[in-house]
Amino acid sequence: MTQTTTTRVLLTGATGFLGQAVLERLLSGSDDIHVTAVVRPKGSQSGEARLKQLLRKPSFKTWRDAVGRERAQEIFDARTSVLEGDLTGLREIAEPFDVVVHSASTVSFDPPIDEAFRTNVGGAVGLYDALRSTGQDPHVIHVSTCYVGGIAKGLRPEAPVDHDVDWQVEYDAAVRAADTAQVESRSPERLESFIQRATSTHGKEGPKSVARAAEEARLEWVRSRLVDHGRTRAQSLGWTDIYTFTKALGERVAEQKWAGAGHRLSIVRPSIIESALRHPFPGWIDGYKVADPLIMAYAKGALPEFPGLPDSVLDVIPVDFVVNAIVALVREEHREADGAPTPRDAQDPAARYYQVCSGASNPLPFHQMYESVRSYFRERPLEDSHGNPIAVPEWKFPANNSMERGLAVKEKLAAAGSRLSSVLPATARTREWTNSLHRMQTGLGSLRTYVDLYQNYTRTEMIFDDTHTRQLDRSLPQDTPEDQHFDVRAIDWRDYWQSVHLPALTEMTRAYTRAKAASRKRAVRSRGLNEGTDVVAVFDLEGTVASGNIITQYAQLRRRELSPLQWPAELTELFGNAPTYIKAERRDRGEFIRAFLRRYAGVPVARVEELMDGSLGRVVENSIRPGALERIEEHRRAGHRTVLVTGSLDLLVSPIAELFDDVVAGRMDQVDGVLTGYLAAPPLVDEARAQWLKRYAQDHGLDLSRSYGYGDSVADVSWLSLVGHPYAVNPDLPLYRRAKKAHWPVEDWRKA
Structure with a gap:
């Protein structure tokens, strides 16, 4: 200890789930502790700003309410500071500390190998090297996990992991x-x-x-x-995943670099940390934790079966129990209580091990946890998107290999369906089928993740000893409040699940669903458009504004030019070239337009103009979809600039030009009044249209973030992405999938 009345604590991982709870308890539970948090900047946000944000989080609400918001802010500012940076980049720690709590860790069980090593091993190396460089001797509390022992069976002791890696x-x-x-x-x-x-x-x-x-x-x-x-x-090497492997190596770093050099080291190994039982309030949790995605997938009916061992002990521990054990070590009150010996490993007297878990003293078999969850959601079911209650399935806990075979078959069927959907035409039925396929693939993906990841924890036959942890709890002073103890025998598991954790989890899920629904609702177009002269509404023609396309335009024109005897031959030749045009269209829209418009070579311009002023012009006008006419008029009333952009020839869209402020269309070269079949400039499609739109907005002083775009093809994605209000209108399936993923509104303009 330093020769002051204040205990100085260095805390890593302060912005994480466990770290913020430790910080709150250190501040709210005593007035003689100062905490310096190692926080790295994130984007443009400094480490100090990230730390200050914690005070506004729910984890601090009970304390804020107890002392008052202003007083809580004063205490927080006076008793916390920031050491900004990343653990792997720490050079030295100049400020003296009495205790270091190292709780920084990757939050993923399946990260890339280099990421896992840099965080869980490199972070520990950086911390201990920085401490040693200054000659300090703080008590280090190194937070690990019970699962560092790897794949094993039977009792796992509170001792160093036996390995030679x-x-x-x-x-x-x-x-x-x-x-x-x-x-x-x-x-x-x-x-x-x-x-x-x-x-x-x-x-x-x-x-x-x-x-x-x-x-x-x-x-x-x-x-x-x-x-x-x-x-x-x-x-x-005998571990279930890279997370537990690197956490075990992180322990070895601590043992060698800190305990091995004669410094005090306490390694705290929590099991699966879940919501608080008592403090800061029952059910407090910060996002989904290890077991929660599995629980909510079950509640939504997405897990019809799961290959867990029903008699496997699911070792869960409320977060406040872990926090209380860490804080007890920070204050070292157990050293003075009734002369109780400090729990140490006999082989390494400088290191102490505490497994904060439930399996040995208050075991929870997986089938009991399942029954608690099942009965809860049978009585309080979640609702589907139509407001109907979701029936939860009954698990039979099948053998892993039988479920794996069934899952593999379903994955192959989904993959085949995905390939088929890429070549199907866009209809209301195929779009609905695409939605169903997407939901199926999402569900299978989640199921695969759960089976591959969670079965390591629901098929385990390990029991974690907690003798040292129980000794530590008994060493607390007799007047210690109940909510600062961590004796797991006090937990009634059925009550914990049904009265504490599941209500908190479902409320968090509903809050997320409400926020997501509100966000999507904001994305849906308001019928009353905001007025403004700096707004442009850009409309694609073929398939969007009009029901026809450049093929039907050509066919209608040639039908009026050819005699009844000539027309069948023209039609046969057109169909004969269809495969070539289809392949070109799939590769590149511009390639298709160039190839097809060559068919106009030799057509007199005057004849095209004559037809557009007469019967063919009326056909073009009648091809405009009712929904398109309504939307164009809405934009004009709102004072927006309306622009039609098409790869079709300008001669062929002249009958509808008056509907728009500007029409941007293809122009074909002509010689002596006859079309050559060659465009005067590359067709304005895909990314070329996006570049044109940027320049058009700049030239006319338009705000694209407030503007609108309407397209029907995935070729329109590049320019639709530029506007603040993109719409997929009667979309092809690739655009439909992109629109659903990006939450763009999907509209049908075939009817008013």
């Missing part, structure tokens, strides 16, 4: 693995596969979209490769 060798290998994956991802063969994949899904959007998608595919491949690498390496 060299953390430095593994750390260096993980860093090299990331470099190797980056190099492999840039090989010609890999890059060609990424380009092909990107072209198949984004080719119609333009070359830059293809390039972006190819690079995204490369980065996705690298991440997937490193995730697989981490999982496989961990399992090859």
Whole structure:
């Protein structure tokens, strides 16, 4: 201890779930502790700003209400400070500390191998090296996990993990693995596969979209490769996943660099941390934790079965029990209580181990937890999107291999359906089928994640000893308030699930659903458009404003030009070239337009103008969809600039030009009044249209963030993405999927 009346604590991971709860308890439970938090900047937000934000979070509400908002702010400002930076970049820690609580950790069980090592191992190395460089001797409380022992059965003691893995060798290998994956991802063969994949899904959007998608595919491949690498390496050495493996190596770093040098070290191993039983209030939780996605997927009917062991002990611990154990170690009150010995490992007297868990003293078999959850949601079911109660399934806990076979079959069917949907025409029925397929794929993806990840925790046969932790709790002074104890035998599990955790979890889920629904509702177009002369409404023609396309335009014109004897031959030739046109359209919209408009070669301009002034013009006018006419008029009443943009020829859209302020269409060269079949400029499609729109807005002083765009094809994505209000109108299936993902409104203009 320093020769002052204030205990100075260095806290890592303060912005996380456990870290913020520890900070709140240190501030609210005593007045003689000062906390310095290691917080890294995030984007433009400084570490200090991120720390100050914590006071406004629900974890501090009970304390804020008790002392008053202003007083809480004064205490927070006076008793906290920030050491800004990342643990891996700490050079030294100049300020003297009595206690260090190291709770920073990756929050993912399946991160890339290099990310897991940098956070869980590199962070520990950076912290202990920085402490040693200043000659300090604080008591370090290193937060780990009960699952550091890897794949095992039986009782797991509060002691060092028995392994001979060299953390430095593994750390260096993980860093090299990331470099190797980056190099492999840039090989010609890999890059060609990424380009092909990107072209198949984004080719119609333009070359830059293809390039972006190819690079995204490369980065996705690298991440997937490193995730697989981490999982496989961990399992090859006897751990279930890279998280538990790197947490075990983080412990070894602490043992070697800190306890091994004669410093005081307490390693705290929580099991699965869930919502608070008592403090700061029953049910407090900060986002979904380990078991919660599984619970909510079950409540939504998305998990018809699960391959867990019904008699496996699901070791869950309320977060306030973990916090109380850490705070007890910070204050070291157990050293003075009734002369009770400090729990230490016999082989390493400088290190102490505390497993804050429930399996040994108050076990919760998986089938009991399942029954508590099932009965809760049978009595209080969630509702589907139509307001109907969701019936929760009854689990039979099948063998893992039978469920795996069934899941694999469903995944193959979903993949086949996805391939089929990419070539189907866009109709109301196929769009609904696409929605159903998307829901099916999402559900299967979630189920795969749960099966691969959670079965490691629901099929375990390990029991974690908590002898040292119970001794620590008994060593607290007799006048310690109940909500500062951590004796797990005080937990009634059925009451905890049904009266504390599940109500909090469902309310958090409903709040998220309400916020999500409100966000989507704001994205839906208001019938009353905001007025403004700096707003443009851009309309695509074919398939959006009009029911026809450049093929039907041509057919209607030639039908009026050819005799009844000539027309069948023209029609036969047109159909004969259809496969070529379809392939061109799928590759590139501009390629298709160029190829098809060559058919106008030799057509007199005067004849086209004559037809547009007569019967063919009336056909064009009648092809305008009722919904389009309504929307165009709405924009004009709001004072918006209306623009029609089309790849069709300007000669063919002249009958409807008066509906818009501007019409931007293709123009074909002519010689002696005869069309040549060659465009005067490249067609204005996909990314070319996006660049045109940027320049058009700049030239006319328009605010694209307030503007509107209407398109029907995935080729329109690049320019629709530029406006603040994009709409998918009678979309093809690729655009429909993009619109649903981005929450763009989808409208049908075929009727008023």
